[in-house]
Amino acid sequence: MELDFTKLDGLVPAVIQDAASGEVLMLGFMNADSYAATRASGEVTFFSRSRNKLWRKGEQSGHVLRVRDIRVDCDVDALLIRVDALGPGVCHEGYRSCFFRELLPSGESKVIAERTFDPNAVYGKESQR
């Protein structure tokens, strides 16, 4: 089965779900190379659109995402990756999940989670994640 990378110029979205809790931790993008790297290493490796290169999640923070299994959707153009998340969180802002804000109907947002780590201590002044 071949993934369909054609709809987003070589990328597919990958939803990352905590295998134990079911929490959706983040969404990233993969190209064919990052998918292959994820398979080869057993650790989630995205393609960073902003840095235009492969990005092994946790390469700086140590907050690695170990692959439990990978599911594909009916159109073969999206992935659901269930992981064991090492460390206290995946978000560069210091939260367990990148989805730490609720968007209210008014258009305002509300933080709905507690910080699980100090992002400055983990990431320093660099923006690499």
Place this chain on the structure above:
Amino acid sequence: MELDFTKLDGLVPAVIQDAASGEVLMLGFMNADSYAATRASGEVTFFSRSRNKLWRKGEQSGHVLRVRDIRVDCDVDALLIRVDALGPGVCHEGYRSCFFRELLPSGESKVIAERTFDPNAVYGKESQR
């Protein structure tokens, strides 16, 4: 808070999660109009890339996705929408979730879910979902 629609030519990915079970049901895309329609109706409305128009999920099948809440990620370019899923499933192939196949390291896929409805009875010969 303004969603960032610039990274994917006017779209953001929206992960749909069953609010009760935590199961990830599908991934779709929204443009600004479909996000507004989702807010106004309380029912998930995507932008269909293949049909180039708004697509209220369940408009044909009746398998509507009622919005419980909407979360946004740290980069404001992805949504996590928790829903009450009406009906037996969201997938046009007759499964509860569109992610009904596991992708094996070999490249082959394996169906890991049972069909919950007969897609021909629900969708007939049309491809509209």
